[in-house]
Amino acid sequence: MRHLSSVELLSLDAATLQTKLESGAITSAELVEQYLAQIEKHDKQGLSVNALIAITPRQLLLTKAAELDKERSEGKVRSKLHGIPILVKDAFITAPETGLPTTIGSFAFDDAKPARSARVIEKLESMGVILLGKTNMNELIGLKGFAPANGWSAVGGQTRSAYIAFAKSDGDMGQSNPCGSSTGSAVSVSAGFAPLAIGTETVGSVVQPGNRAGLFAMKPTVKSTLLDGVWPGTPNFDAIGGLTKSVLDLAVITASLLTPERAESLPANGFETYLTKSFNGLRIGFLDQKIWTFPPDVLASTPETIAQMSEAYTAIMDLIKHQEGTKVLYPVQIPEVKDLDYKGELGILAVIFYEMRDNIANFLERFNTTNVRSLEDLVQFNKDHAEKELPSDHPDQDWLVKGLESRPTKEHYEAALAHIRNTAGENGIARLFAEEDLNLLAFPMDSGIAMIAAAAGYPIATMPLGALLWNGRPFSLGIMALPGREDLMFQFMSAFEASVEPRPLPPLLVEHNAELEMPSKSNFHL
Structure with a gap:
């Protein structure tokens, strides 16, 4: 069998693998075998990142891979993802014939039998994608209640970063926390378990794990993706997003997640059309990194770490300033997270709590059999099975109770809903763009900015800016655009990727004999 090196498993994107498949340098069956070996080596043992809830049965995987290899040999290639293994968050319904359960991280769904897979899963399968398995997550995408750390579910346990040793005392957004709720999807890709994955985001659940895993990730415009058969936060904030090792992969997978209506508006080559590797025509406002940062009680950082992140943030601004046809404005101001409060409570939560009962009931209708049929049933199940669902270190289901x-x-x-939409959107980012003639907003990802994106319903993306000298944790730059302007975001990301060193790889997963030059300070060619 032809082997990928440890560095290749960690670094190669789907586009590069597709080239290898097309040339006959490797087969899909061989890819499956090697990703399974990497999972076996480092998911539950080795580095023990614990990123997966379920793996598709081996024989199913190899049969599917062989079918796709045969199709390729006969000249049939379904899509740019034909024969590519991917991982999906366990928030997507997967039909029994996939060999994968649907748990949403809860034992309440351990006997759940859906009638069919989520619409986006069916679409990906029709494109020739190989569903390698399902990833761990914040249980119920974080709707259960407060958790001391992101990336924990009753079914899956605690997912850990591939970059930095996990410490529960760090809290839910601390240095070692991999963030959530699409934790397993992000960690899996960074750990070399698959070239790409998909997750779901209500508030930060794709882009923040992507940030901590050194990946390119995007939450597209709210209501533009195929949410049928996906565990809901609220359709007012939810979207499906990809987590990838390259901007090209992100462009391909993002186009695959869109509703037919949104997809029809794209050029024939999809978002790849906009991968110009040029900042020309972009007018970017940068937020003040001293304001847009997590407070010390949320994310403890050393003075040296703060200085390193600030230096990298300033460097990308300076780089863009000197590009032809660009505009950079710094600092710009938008409403803060506290401005999203409505009558003493975060307005986003009011929307989630109001919709929770109906959204969960509608989701559960998609199952032929399940332990629970309502929010009431779910709350009671957790009480009746407290030893598994409400253990001493994760005893909270207060959000479910509040929704009930x-x-x-x-x-x-x-x-x-009107208050937060107006505050973050029309009177926030949209007003800033109109008054200052901007078309993109940029910011540090280690901040509460995902709240603003969710409240506005705007697309948000993250890209790796460097790795901390202190502990090796990746940190990232984020961007946001007006609804439907992912084209500008992909243009920016392609230019960014062409201007910096490759994304940092997890040193603990690189074999000792591998020749790999890690960036010493940031990712910049400066």
Whole structure:
């Protein structure tokens, strides 16, 4: 069998693998075998990142891979992802014939039998993608209640970063926390378990794990992706997003996640059309990194670390300033997270709590059999199985209870939604763009910015800016655009990727005999 090196498993994107498949340098069956070996080596043992909830049965995988290899040999290639193994968050319904369960991280769904897979899963399978397995996550995408760390579920346990040893005392956004709720999807890609993965995001659940895993990731515009058969936060904030090792892969997978209506608006070559590797025509406002950062009690950092991140942030601004046809404005101001409060509570939560009962009930209708049929059933199941669902270190289901017992009024819900949409969107980013003639917003990802993106319904993306000298944790630059302007974001990301060194790889997963030059300070050619 032809082997990929440890560095190749960690670094090669799907586009490069597709080239190898097309040339006959490797087969899909061989790819599957090597990713399974990497999972066996480092998921539950070795580095023990614990990123997966389930792996597709080996024989199913090899049969599918052989079918796709045969199709390729006969001249049939379904898509640019034909024969590529991917991983998906366990928030997507997967039908029994996939060999994969649907748990959303909860034992309440351990007997769940859906009628069919989520629409996006069916689409990906029709494109010739190989579903390698399902990834761990914040249980119920974080809707259960407060958790001391992101990336924990009753079914999957605690997922850990491939870059830095996990310490529960760091808290839910601390240095060693891999963030969530699409934790396993991000960690899996960074650990070399697959070239790419998909997750879901309500508030930060794709881009923040992508940030901590040194990946390119995007949450597209709200209501532009195929959410049918996906565990809901709320359709007012939810979207499906990709987590990848390259901007090209992100462009390909993002186009695959869109609704037919949104997909029809793209050029024939999809988002790849916009990968110009040029900043020309982009007008970017940069937020003040001293304001847009997690406070010390959330993310403890050394003075040297703060200086390193600030230096890298300033460097990318300076790089863009000197490009032809660009505009950089710094610092720009937008509403802060506290401005999203409505009558003493974060307005986003009012929307989630109001919709929770109906959204969960609608989701559960997609199962032929399941332990629970309602939010009430789910809360009671957790009480009845507290030893598994409410252990001493994760005893909270307060958000489920609040959605059940303290649902806001319709009037409060509508007013809260209008307030946050207006504050973050029309009177926030949209106003800034109009007044200052901007078309993109840039910011440090180690901040609460995902709240603003969710409240506005705007697309948000992250790209690796470097790795901390202190502990090796990746840190990232984020961007946001107006709804439907992912084209500008992909243009920016392609130019960014062409201007910096390759994304940092997890040193602990690189074999000792591998020749790899890690960036010494940031990722810049400066």
